[in-house]
Amino acid sequence: MIHRGIVLDKSGDHIIVLTRESEYFKLKKKGDIEVGKEIMFLEEDILREREGIHIPKAIAAAIIIIALSWGMIYQFGIDLLGSFRTYAVVSLDINPSLQFEVNKRERVRKVIPLDEDANSIIDSKMIGMDIEEAIFYSINRAIEGNFITGENNVILIANGAKKEDFNLSLGEDIDSRIKENIHEDLEVIFISLDKEDVKEAEKNHISLGKYEMFKLINEGNPEKTLKDIKETPVSELIKENREYLKGKIAGSKGNGGRANETLKEKNDKEIKEETKDKKAEDRLEEKARKERDKKEREEEREIRKKEKDTNKEWEKSEKEKIKEVRKSQKEREKEKRNKDRENKGNNRGESKKEDEKNEGNKLNNRVKLKDNREKDKGSQTLIPLIRRVSLLKH
Amino acid sequence: MGPLLKIFKRKDSIQERLRKIKAGDVEERERLIGEYIPFIIKTITNKTNKYIEIENHEEYSIGLEAFNEAIDRYVEGKGNFIKYAEKVINSRIIDYLRRERENSKLSYIDAEVLGTFKEAGERDFTRDMELKEQVAVLKDKLESFDITFDDLVKESPKHRDTRLKAINLSWEVSKDKEIMDLIKSKKTLPMKRITERYGVTKKFLKGNRKFIIAMLLIIDCDLDLLQDYIKGDEGRAFLDS
Numbered sequence: 001m002i003h004r005g006i007v008l009d010k011s012g013d014h015i016i017v018l019t020r021e022s023e024y025f026k027l028k029k030k031g032d033i034e035v036g037k038e039i040m041f042l043e044e045d046i047l048r049e050r051e052g053i054h055i056p057k058a059i060a061a062a063i064i065i066i067a068l069s070w071g072m073i074y075q076f077g078i079d080l081l082g083s084f085r086t087y088a089v090v091s092l093d094i095n096p097s098l099q100f101e102v103n104k105r106e107r108v109r110k111v112i113p114l115d116e117d118a119n120s121i122i123d124s125k126m127i128g129m130d131i132e133e134a135i136f137y138s139i140n141r142a143i144e145g146n147f148i149t150g151e152n153n154v155i156l157i158a159n160g161a162k163k164e165d166f167n168l169s170l171g172e173d174i175d176s177r178i179k180e181n182i183h184e185d186l187e188v189i190f191i192s193l194d195k196e197d198v199k200e201a202e203k204n205h206i207s208l209g210k211y212e213m214f215k216l217i218n219e220g221n222p223e224k225t226l227k228d229i230k231e232t233p234v235s236e237l238i239k240e241n242r243e244y245l246k247g248k249i250a251g252s253k254g255n256g257g258r259a260n261e262t263l264k265e266k267n268d269k270e271i272k273e274e275t276k277d278k279k280a281e282d283r284l285e286e287k288a289r290k291e292r293d294k295k296e297r298e299e300e301r302e303i304r305k306k307e308k309d310t311n312k313e314w315e316k317s318e319k320e321k322i323k324e325v326r327k328s329q330k331e332r333e334k335e336k337r338n339k340d341r342e343n344k345g346n347n348r349g350e351s352k353k354e355d356e357k358n359e360g361n362k363l364n365n366r367v368k369l370k371d372n373r374e375k376d377k378g379s380q381t382l383i384p385l386i387r388r389v390s391l392l393k394h
Numbered sequence: 395m396g397p398l399l400k401i402f403k404r405k406d407s408i409q410e411r412l413r414k415i416k417a418g419d420v421e422e423r424e425r426l427i428g429e430y431i432p433f434i435i436k437t438i439t440n441k442t443n444k445y446i447e448i449e450n451h452e453e454y455s456i457g458l459e460a461f462n463e464a465i466d467r468y469v470e471g472k473g474n475f476i477k478y479a480e481k482v483i484n485s486r487i488i489d490y491l492r493r494e495r496e497n498s499k500l501s502y503i504d505a506e507v508l509g510t511f512k513e514a515g516e517r518d519f520t521r522d523m524e525l526k527e528q529v530a531v532l533k534d535k536l537e538s539f540d541i542t543f544d545d546l547v548k549e550s551p552k553h554r555d556t557r558l559k560a561i562n563l564s565w566e567v568s569k570d571k572e573i574m575d576l577i578k579s580k581k582t583l584p585m586k587r588i589t590e591r592y593g594v595t596k597k598f599l600k601g602n603r604k605f606i607i608a609m610l611l612i613i614d615c616d617l618d619l620l621q622d623y624i625k626g627d628e629g630r631a632f633l634d635s
Contacts (some may be wrong), residue, residue, distance in 0.1 A: 006620070022550075042436060
């Protein structure tokens with residue numbers, strides 16, 4: 001298929017031409033050519049930007065997929081930076097006893113119920129939560145479920161590293177934070193364990209907190225077995241062994257000191273407690289009711305949000321499908337256009353010369369046109385002289 | 395019956411066709427040459443390493459003659475015709491190139507002595523100059539609109555119908571003094587006005603804006619040679635289609 005065009009521009013590796021059909025093409029550079037000259041060129045001389053488009057698109061698509069999957073993975077707290085592994089363990093004992101396994105990002109990757117009641121508190125929502133958030137959440141659930149009452153209001157939070165010497169940012173002030181944000185009548189004991197203790201506790205299938213308690217109580221009271229400790233709610237344990245524990249914790253390691261303080265406070269309040277108990281119970285009950293209402297509302301919100309999210313994901317996949325369809329459509333169109341261009345040559349000949357049956361004889365047509373031009377401008381024809389003689393016969 | 399036979403005719407091998415031509419079938423000779431013009435051009439440019447100009451196409455004539463010669467001189471059974479034709483074309487073109495080199499040396503001396511230009515056939519030099527100037531003007535005007543020729547290659551409508559629509563729109567808009575003034579002063583298309591007055595969609599204007607602006611500049615800036623180019627002959631046929 002032969003084309004003609006005027007050279008509009010030239011640069012290092014290509015030239016730009018304008019055809020009679022007002023098409024702008026980029027052509028391979030061939031030798032030197034001046035701007036303004038009209039040239040003949042073939043289909044194969046046209047530089048089309050095809051390959052160049054596909055590759056960037058593929059890379060862009062790849063990046064999007066990676067970004068999306070990264071985002072999703074991160075959300076579920078299973079990110080690739082080794083947060084598949086447990087870096088620390090945090091136990092929560094009230095009486096429901098549960099243990100959180102925490103990743104590098106201090107997010108919960110696993111929750112383990114250590115007794116039956118724990119099952120009612122544990123929720124899959126906890127996975128991926130920040131540890132503090134999870135603790136708060138658990139306490140609230142415990143209140144709702146009436147596990148925490150006026151009498152049973154001591155919460156034992158213990159933490160220990162599993163990997164390296166991971167320092168949880170979970171602070172000792174968790175105690176005051178819980179008091180402020182959840183309920184002032186809650187008592188919190190916060191202990192830290194070292195790696196060996198963590199291992200021991202796990203070996204004995206007991207929570208970190210209770211293990212620590214066991215260690216302390218057992219010293220003074222060897223009859224108390226692990227089982228006993230396991231089954232007794234923390235509040236009771238403390239009450240029973242108050243005196244003993246007071247002394248013991250004062251001398252124990254690290255944050256034990258902090259635990260000591262809490263116990264002291266407890267002692268001071270002891271007198272007030274009986275009177276307070278009843279009030280606390282009422283208040284706690286009220287709180288439980290409020291929590292339950294709040295929860296219902298939250299659940300509704302969650303359901304709506306989940307719907308939105310699945311919609312978004314569905315939209316995303318649909319969009320990607322559409323992109324693919326369009327891509328293949330475009331490719332089909334391009335093919336079609338190329339086919340059209342090839343046919344065009346034949347069609348043009350026929351439509352112009354209706355009164356002559358030339359079966360697409362381009363030569364004749366061009367000569368006819370050229371003859372007309374000749375009369376006007378006196379320039380050379382496309383076909384050399386020898387041809388003109390024979391063609392004049394037509 | 396006739397048309398059916400013609401279908402069969404088309405399936406003739408080259409050998410068959412050559413036989414017919416040798417027997418005196420002039421139409422067939424013309425048909426064959428016509429079909430092989432792209433091949434001839436490719437062969438020529440492979441040797442000359444430049445595009446064939448429309449105005450100065452001596453090598454093109456030589457190539458056609460060479461192909462014709464090959465048809466006459468080819469003996470059946472002596473190998474592939476196309477390869478033979480290629481050889482003939484190549485040798486004629488090489489001869490031509492050699493002559494040209496010698497001529498240019500001569501004409502250099504001539505120019506010094508006689509002060510004449512080397513001419514390879516009739517040429518309309520004034521036309522050449524003007525066209526070059528007009529292209530330069532177009533390039534310049536486009537620049538003030540922040541459009542390059544490269545942009546036009548990438549963003550012009552590839553589809554025939556769209557192109558026609560855009561060109562026709564440009565001719566219409568070019569007659570509208572108010573809009574043309576706006577375009578020239580603001581260096582952009584007044585989309586709202588154009589869509590209102592000429593019934594095209596905003597999407598159409600947005601997608602083809604650079605092409606339309608270029609067209610408007612060609613029309614409005616008296617770039618008559620360019621105008622003629624896109625209007626004349628094949629261009630006209632295209633526009634009237």
